[in-house]
Amino acid sequence: MSSSLTSHQPGRAIALKVAAIGLFTGLSAIIKATSDVVPAGEAVFFRSFFAIPVILVWLAMRKELGRGLRTAHPGKHFLRGLLGTTAMGMTFMGLGMLPLPEVTAIGYATPIFTLILAALLLGERIRLIRITAVTIGLIGVLVMLWPRLGGGDLGDAATLGAILILIATVARGLVQIHIRRMVMTEHTAAIVFYFSLTASLLSLCTLPFGWVWPDPVTLALLISAGLVGGVAQILVTSSYRFAPASMLAPYDYSSMLFAIVLGYVWFNELPTLVMLAGAGLVIVGNVLVIWRESRLGLERGKARAVTDPKG
Numbered sequence: 491m492s493s494s495l496t497s498h499q500p501g502r503a504i505a506l507k508v509a510a511i512g513l514f515t516g517l518s519a520i521i522k523a524t525s526d527v528v529p530a531g532e533a534v535f536f537r538s539f540f541a542i543p544v545i546l547v548w549l550a551m552r553k554e555l556g557r558g559l560r561t562a563h564p565g566k567h568f569l570r571g572l573l574g575t576t577a578m579g580m581t582f583m584g585l586g587m588l589p590l591p592e593v594t595a596i597g598y599a600t601p602i603f604t605l606i607l608a609a610l611l612l613g614e615r616i617r618l619i620r621i622t623a624v625t626i627g628l629i630g631v632l633v634m635l636w637p638r639l640g641g642g643d644l645g646d647a648a649t650l651g652a653i654l655i656l657i658a659t660v661a662r663g664l665v666q667i668h669i670r671r672m673v674m675t676e677h678t679a680a681i682v683f684y685f686s687l688t689a690s691l692l693s694l695c696t697l698p699f700g701w702v703w704p705d706p707v708t709l710a711l712l713i714s715a716g717l718v719g720g721v722a723q724i725l726v727t728s729s730y731r732f733a734p735a736s737m738l739a740p741y742d743y744s745s746m747l748f749a750i751v752l753g754y755v756w757f758n759e760l761p762t763l764v765m766l767a768g769a770g771l772v773i774v775g776n777v778l779v780i781w782r783e784s785r786l787g788l789e790r791g792k793a794r795a796v797t798d799p800k801g
Contacts (some may be wrong), residue, residue, distance in 0.1 A: 503733030506725045507741045511711035513722035515748035518585060519592065519756055525586030531696025533582045533712065534575060541723065542715020545683050548724050558679030566676065571667050571688025578689065579696075580654040582691045587651025589678035591761040594745050595634055595769035596655045601776045602627035603663035611667055623778035630771025631656075637764055682723055722797050739780045745775055785795035 521533050531647035551560040561567060572580055585593055603626055608614040672681055699706070704712060746769065753759035761769075 499732040500737065503731075503738055504741060506729035506732070507508050507738045508744050510725035510729065511697045511742060511745045512748050513718050513725065514681045515590075515594065515752060516747050517718045517722065517751075518581075519590060519716050519752045520711050521582050522585040522590055522684070523756065524704070524711050524715075525582070526578075527706055527708060528702060528704060528712065529696065529700055530579050530582040530586075530700060531693050532580050533715070534696075535690055535693035536712035537578070537582075537719050538575075538686045540687045540692060540713050541688065541720030542683070543681040543718025544685060544717055544724065545679075548720075549683070550681055554677075557677055558683050560644045560682065561676060561680050563675060564684075566668070566672050567681070567684035568688055570665060570672060570681065571685050571692060573665045574666060574685055575689040577665060577694045579693075580658035580661070584651040584655040584658065587647045588655065588760070589759040591746065591749040591759065592634070592652075592758060592765050595765055595772070596652070597659055597763070598605055598629070598660045598743070598769060598772045598776060599631045599656075599659050600628060601779055602631070602772065603660050604666040605779055607660075607663045607717075608668050612670075619778060619782045623775040624783070625659075625775075627772050627775025628777070630768045630773075630775060632768070633747040633771060634765055634768030636760070665725070678727060682727065684719070691778045736780055737784060740777065 493786055521537070524647070546555065547559075549555045555588065581593070581597075605614075605616065605620060610618045635656065638649050686785060740758055750761060753761070
């Protein structure tokens with residue numbers, strides 16, 4: 491946000507980032523728990539709409555409400571919303587078909603796809619270290635997906651879920667690219683707010699495809715998903731006020747610990763050794779990218795701060 495509000499407090503930054511990651515993983519678990527009865531489009535609505543009050547209160551407390559709602563480029567926000575809502579919807583569908591740790595692991599490929607898309611769409615140069623990172627990361631993705639796609643039946647739910655999560659991961663890479671352009675002219679708060687608003691409106695387009703009236707427990711879970719998502723977004727955005735993106739990026743992988751615990755306790759799921767091996771390779775590739783960007787002085791904290799892991 492404003493430079494006057496920034497300071498170097500790494501301990502505080504790490505605590506905020508890890509707390510945000512924990513909440514985002516909990517949000518995924520909530521969506522997974524409701525996926526048997528609630529369509530993905532309806533889940534996207536609740537996750538987005540009920541995050542809006544949290545974001546508005548946060549902006550008002552920071553005296554940035556007017557600044558956060560001001561934009562000169564509504565078309566850019568709509569495109570960000572369209573891409574992000576697509577990614578979120580596919581992720582929510584995949585959560586109902588795959589174990590939580592596996593969805594989390596495949597999502598780690600987002601920085602790898604972002605790097606590839608940056609080269610293709612923005613003309614960014616990829617040299618040896620980045621090429622190595624991309625290669626390692628893509629091998630890791632193949633390792634993770636091979637049990638699902640290597641001779642898998644497209645009619646099988648797990649195979650379809652893996653495809654949906656992979657497409658969602660590529661879409662989130664496109665979101666990252668788009669946000670890198672947006673942060674040059676748009677305030678971080680506006681990007682956060684208008685994504686939730688756009689996603690809420692776009693998700694209503696799925697209303698004719700079978701929304702349901704949830705029972706009280708499911709309704710409470712869906713509303714809590716929105717509130718949790720709003721709080722998590724605020725925490726992750728705030729974390730970048732106290733430390734650089736390159737320092738905080740590795741803490742994204744704490745989500746695997748949260749996913750393993752929640753997957754086991756809530757859904758009786760355990761990650762396979764193949765999945766963990768693939769995830770490890772993807773993480774190695776991502777760490778190489780982070781290290782290279784920090785050496786080059788590429789500050790992408792703004793983009794990371796407003797890129798929701800769930801869309």
